Structures are given as structure tokens and as C-alpha cells.
Amino acid sequence: xSDFALSQTKETFVLNLGPQHPATHGVLRVKLEMxxxxxVHAEPILGYIHRMHEKMGENRTWAQFMPNTARLDYLGAxxxxxxxxxxxxxxASIEVPERAEYIRVITVELNRIASHLLWxxxxxxxxxGMTPIFYAFDDREQILNLLESVTxxxxxxxxxxxxxxxxxxxxxxxxxxxxxxxxxxxxxxDYHNLVTKNIIMIKRLKDIxxxxxxxxxxxxxxxxxxxxxxxxxxxxxxxxYSVYPEFDFDIPVYDECDSMARYMxxxxxxxxxxxxxxxxxxxxxxxxxxxxxxxxxxxPPKGDYYSAVEAARGVFGCRVVSDxxxxxxxxxxxxxxxxxxxxxxxxxxxxxxxxxxxxxGSLDLVIPxxxx
Amino acid sequence: MSGYYRDLFxxxxxxxxxxxxxxxxxxxxxxxxxxxxxxxxxxxxxxxHIELVGDEETGEPKCVVCGMCQKACPSxxxxxxxxxxxxxxxxxxxxxILDFTRCSLCGQCVESCNFGAITFSKDYNLAxxxxxxxxxxxKKRLEEKS
Numbered sequence: 001x002s003d004f005a006l007s008q009t010k011e012t013f014v015l016n017l018g019p020q021h022p023a024t025h026g027v028l029r030v031k032l033e034m035x036x037x038x039x040v041h042a043e044p045i046l047g048y049i050h051r052m053h054e055k056m057g058e059n060r061t062w063a064q065f066m067p068n069t070a071r072l073d074y075l076g077a078x079x080x081x082x083x084x085x086x087x088x089x090x091x092a093s094i095e096v097p098e099r100a101e102y103i104r105v106i107t108v109e110l111n112r113i114a115s116h117l118l119w120x121x122x123x124x125x126x127x128x129g130m131t132p133i134f135y136a137f138d139d140r141e142q143i144l145n146l147l148e149s150v151t152x153x154x155x156x157x158x159x160x161x162x163x164x165x166x167x168x169x170x171x172x173x174x175x176x177x178x179x180x181x182x183x184x185x186x187x188x189x190d191y192h193n194l195v196t197k198n199i200i201m202i203k204r205l206k207d208i209x210x211x212x213x214x215x216x217x218x219x220x221x222x223x224x225x226x227x228x229x230x231x232x233x234x235x236x237x238x239x240x241y242s243v244y245p246e247f248d249f250d251i252p253v254y255d256e257c258d259s260m261a262r263y264m265x266x267x268x269x270x271x272x273x274x275x276x277x278x279x280x281x282x283x284x285x286x287x288x289x290x291x292x293x294x295x296x297x298x299x300p301p302k303g304d305y306y307s308a309v310e311a312a313r314g315v316f317g318c319r320v321v322s323d324x325x326x327x328x329x330x331x332x333x334x335x336x337x338x339x340x341x342x343x344x345x346x347x348x349x350x351x352x353x354x355x356x357x358x359x360x361g362s363l364d365l366v367i368p369x370x371x372x
Numbered sequence: 373m374s375g376y377y378r379d380l381f382x383x384x385x386x387x388x389x390x391x392x393x394x395x396x397x398x399x400x401x402x403x404x405x406x407x408x409x410x411x412x413x414x415x416x417x418x419x420x421h422i423e424l425v426g427d428e429e430t431g432e433p434k435c436v437v438c439g440m441c442q443k444a445c446p447s448x449x450x451x452x453x454x455x456x457x458x459x460x461x462x463x464x465x466x467x468x469i470l471d472f473t474r475c476s477l478c479g480q481c482v483e484s485c486n487f488g489a490i491t492f493s494k495d496y497n498l499a500x501x502x503x504x505x506x507x508x509x510x511k512k513r514l515e516e517k518s
Contacts, residue, residue, distance in 0.1 A: 060446050063444075063480065064444070064445075064446035064480065065446070066478070066480075067446060067476050067478035067480075068446075071476075131394055135397070138403050141403075148415055148417075148418070149415045149417065150417065151417070151419075152415070152417040152418050152419035152479065152492070153418075153419050153477065156476070156477070158478050158479070166479075166483075167417060190393050193386075193389050193390065193393060194389075194390045194393045194394075195390075197386045197389070198386050198387065198390055199379065199382065199383030199384075199386045199387065200383075200387075296484075
């Protein structure tokens, strides 16, 4: 922070970043108190697209809430489907056939790659690089085509059901996934040469936006933000769900705590997701994709259930309280980006405005998920 | 000082490498969809708005007005009515209105149907400036189609 800003008697001015701003990727408003180009104080103001998803969960049946979960995080919709399905399956003690678990893992990981690719393109676009987003979108398009062929939708998939998945995957999907992984493996060096090693990128990201592990713990940040600060935590490893323990994959962790570390975590996660998909396609068992015993009018026994998954942006937790009826008594959705954003105010104190935007992009914000 | 020159030369080289990738991509065939000239074909599982399915022989809707789709819909966008003609075994649908303005294309109606009486349409060119264009009379659509 400049000496000017440190002396309290001097005047500062207020700058509104958003609610309509290309760098906030949605309707997020950040009230910035500025000293020239330096930020003295930042306060994210939320609620512009609050849609009462949690309340909606209380007045519709368990199955009817499923489409809502895709509307929380439209870039990683399947992880959210998964989180909600797992919580309700735990509540109603529904077993999922093994093939369905594998299909879930394959589609969720494809979705994670799609989400990271979009973030990669949009992030570089935030920093002023126009070209990479076109390459990233071209690759992402392949994933969307694959997922569309099995789920029937391109963004709000709504593919999982309590006790399995909606449709079985076919041979063309399996072949297409293998083809895509081969293609992305060939593209990744290009991405690194074009963006990661680019001197402008390095100068904009290195040592910018430091988030200490203490701050991560204080605000409950998760996902790549946490792993970019040197904390090795991933729900897929630490509290394994579904069939993740069957696969051999690493959790990328970087100790630098800066924007570059968070960037690298995501780029490495793309590679790890590809490894998981490959193994899952190899091991894919035969069998049904849906249990037969799921009642149409689902009434889980009374109780309080929680389940968490590792979404593209961090831990998505879903707490359902059932009172034994066909609607939830309480549905609490713990979304990762909300916690990740809340540290923005503290972390960007004394930062240049341009750096703060580079830092905000590295948090990978999806606003509908913050507001819910 | 050495860091300065390393940045200068290494940095310039990194920019040239990046430029090389862009130049390489200039010779890649067009990957975007040339939309009005080439119209995409929807996948068989594409979830568009719903449509009534007609009987193969008679062309009459298969729907028996059980109301399961209406119950399953999270947004309450299906309104249907039926009657039982004299001598007939099953109920016959008289009107089936879909309020597409509220539909979120989740497909729970199709899943809940035990008679295979509704299916997803492959229509996606649905833009309009009039709200009433999205209130679909599915029975009429089926009659027009046959």
C-alpha cells in the first residue's frame, strides 16, 4: 500500500466493480475503496442473482430438485448432480450399481476438464490474451458433444438419478472419450507453450495475490485455491466417495500461494482427470446403470445427512434433513466459490487494481453458485 | 542484471513460440459451425421440449391422462385434460398444454410416463418475441404432424 493510503486523513474514492463487469463473469459487485490505483478496502456484495435454491428444495420432491443442482454451477453441473444424489442416496440407503458409479466418475471428470478449459480460456482473456480461449473452446466443444450424446443437454445435464444414471453410455461415447483424451494430450503442450511459459503471463501471475494457508483455513477456501497454497486436501482422496479409491491419480499441490500456483494446479488437474477417465474406461464393468428398488415416491427416513464431493472449484457439500416426507425439511448447499470469494476482501488489500483482477480470475468464480 | 537479460531474451523467445502456435493454427481447417449454412443435427437423446406420441396405426395420442407427467414436473408447466368416451376402455386426452416459458428441460415428465406417450422433440429454433408462442398445444401439434 502506498504511504498515501496508509495515512488515514487522506481521501480515498469508491469504485464499483460490477455488477456488470466482464471480469466478474456474472453479476457480482465488488465495492472497492481506492487510493489511486491501489485498493485500500474491498467488499464483495452478493445477492444479485439469489434464486432461493435451498428454499426450493424444501417445497418440491427429492427428485424434482435434481434439475436445480445443475443451475448452481453451470460449468460443472455434473459434480453438483453427484453431490446431491450422493446425499439423498445416503439418506434413503440406495445402492448404486457399479457400472453407474463408473459412468458417474467418467462424466464428472469430463465435466471437470470442460470447466477447467473454460476457466483457462476466460482467465487469459481477462488478462488480455484473446487467442487461447478459441483453442480452449474448441476442445471444450468436443466434451460438450460427448456429454450431449449421453445426457441430452449441453450445459444443464441433469443426468444422475437416485440409484444410478439416466442413460447408459454406448460404444461411440467410449471411443469418443478415448479420442478426446488423445487429442487433449496433444494440445496440452501447446497450451503450456502459448500461455504458461509466456513472459507476460508469468509477470502478471508470479507472486501476485498471495493467499497464505492460514487465510485459506480461516475462510474455508477449498479446491485449487487451497491446493495452490500448499494444503494437500481433496475429497476424492481424503474422504473417498463413489469408486475413486479404485483409481491411481495424484493431487497436484503447489506451495507458492500465488496466482501462478492456482493456475498450475488447474492445468495439472486436467491431466489427472484424463488419467482417471482412461482407467475408468478400461475398467468399465458390464451391468445395469440403475437400481430397480428406488421407489417413485421417495421418502427417506428421518435424519440428518451430509455428503461432499470435489467439484471443479472445490468442496461442494450437501446437507439434507429429512422428516420422513417426500420433501426435504432443510436442504443446505455448501458451495465452494462462496468461501473462495470471501477471502478476496482481505487478500487484495494494498493490491493494484489490475493485479486484483488477475487475482480474482485465479479464484475461478461462478456467480450463480455463490448466490444460489 | 543477468535476470534482466534472461527475461529479455527468454521472454522474447516465449512470445515467438506463442506466435508460432498461432501461425500453425492459421492453417487448421475451420472448426466452427457455419450455422445458417450448415444446420446441426441433434443427437437422438437431445432433450428438447416434449411432444405427444401418436399411435402407429391410428395416429391418435397414446396418452391415457394418468397425470403422472403433471405430478412429476418440478415447475408445473403441464396442464392436461381428458375424458372417457362411451364404450372406450381408456381415457382419451382432450387437451395437453405445455407452458414452455417455465420448462427447464429436465425430462422428468418423459421418465415418469409409463405408456411412452411423450417424447422429446428435436426442435431448437424456438426464438420468439411473443410470450404466447411458448404455450404449446401439444395435441394440436400432433394432429398437424400426422
